Amino acid sequence: MAVYTQVSAEALSAFLARYDCGDLVSAKGIAEGVENTNYLVDTTQDRFILTLYEKRVAAEDLPFFMGLLDHLAAKGLAVPPAIKDRQGVEIQELEGRPACLIKFLPGVSLSHPTPAQALAAGRAMAEMHVALDDFAQVRINTMGIGIWGESLSRCGRPNMDSIHPGLFDRVASALTEVERDWPAYLPVSAIHADLFPDNVLMRGDEVSGLIDFYFACTDIRLYDLAVMHTSWCFDTEGRNYDPAIGAALLEGYGTVIDLAGGDRSALHILSMGACVRFLLSRAWDWLNTPADALVTRKDPLAYLRRLEFYQQAGATTFQ
Numbered sequence: 001m002a003v004y005t006q007v008s009a010e011a012l013s014a015f016l017a018r019y020d021c022g023d024l025v026s027a028k029g030i031a032e033g034v035e036n037t038n039y040l041v042d043t044t045q046d047r048f049i050l051t052l053y054e055k056r057v058a059a060e061d062l063p064f065f066m067g068l069l070d071h072l073a074a075k076g077l078a079v080p081p082a083i084k085d086r087q088g089v090e091i092q093e094l095e096g097r098p099a100c101l102i103k104f105l106p107g108v109s110l111s112h113p114t115p116a117q118a119l120a121a122g123r124a125m126a127e128m129h130v131a132l133d134d135f136a137q138v139r140i141n142t143m144g145i146g147i148w149g150e151s152l153s154r155c156g157r158p159n160m161d162s163i164h165p166g167l168f169d170r171v172a173s174a175l176t177e178v179e180r181d182w183p184a185y186l187p188v189s190a191i192h193a194d195l196f197p198d199n200v201l202m203r204g205d206e207v208s209g210l211i212d213f214y215f216a217c218t219d220i221r222l223y224d225l226a227v228m229h230t231s232w233c234f235d236t237e238g239r240n241y242d243p244a245i246g247a248a249l250l251e252g253y254g255t256v257i258d259l260a261g262g263d264r265s266a267l268h269i270l271s272m273g274a275c276v277r278f279l280l281s282r283a284w285d286w287l288n289t290p291a292d293a294l295v296t297r298k299d300p301l302a303y304l305r306r307l308e309f310y311q312q313a314g315a316t317t318f319q
């Protein structure tokens, strides 16, 4: 579950009074998600998401995230911008945390996407990339390739090897390969950087929303598709690769943005990089979250298995 900060009914009513959004009817903590506190809020007028930013979201990054969401929403994309209060303010404070009242989007978060859903989601990512072509703000990827070496050292060999014998060396050796072959020459733009199936809301086979932009940053555009590939094409444990999902993602993306041959081969090293990134953040959380904490820790080894898949399969996965 992800409710790190409790919000009292009194504090929430006072918060909502800043907006033209009706009076509080109910507020329920949302169990899904790991990064922030989310409540589903119903008022006499509408339904909203209330997000209190925790852990990895720095308050100074919120204007970038909100600017990006406003930019996409203004172009008609199904993303959830923050609601402005009567003074035009989007980013507020509640219970001592930065907080936003967010537009609620319909649809369900996916756990086991089908190829038809992957096709639609691949297309939605490419449409988002096109819409971000003229988004001028920049945010360095604080979870990007530049910090993976440091993240590995910070986790440390004994800790990494306590998760799985030899894990430290396996990640170190993959990282050497990734750093050597990283396609830094590819176009850079604003990207989502965490478009896992649970961050895509769907109604049937249609995408009804892209959510959770709190890792959004400026990085290699194709890295976004690589993150998506690593998260959509495997079962939760990372044991089985589904080529039909992989093909559908690329096909959907390719209906909007042409994927040249060079881009397809670069996806291989970008996907290995994405595996290192999520393996390391999960390993850090695994080592630093008490086993009895309310939030469910995500298994780093599910990303080791994906990494090994890409290493063994090579670039043929993307042809």
Ligand SMILES: Nc1ncnc2c1ncn2[C@@H]1O[C@H](COP(=O)(O)OP(=O)(O)O)[C@@H](O)[C@H]1O
Binding pocket: 002, 030, 032, 033, 034, 035, 036, 037, 038, 049, 080, 102, 103, 104, 105, 106, 109, 198, 199, 211, 212, 214
């Ligand atoms: N704008 C939204 N509209 C509808 N549901 C949402 C919205 N934002 C979040 N949710 C729901 O809340 C859950 C957790 O949100 P998420 O942003 O993924 O949390 P976290 O940032 O903690 O990972 C999502 O899986 C989804 O069910």
Ligand SMILES: N[C@@H](CCOP(=O)(O)O)C(=O)O
Binding pocket: 032, 033, 034, 035, 194, 196, 198, 199, 212, 278, 281, 282, 298
């Ligand atoms: N997608 C990441 C963790 C971030 O969680 P999210 O709920 O914000 O998507 C992972 O699976 O490791």
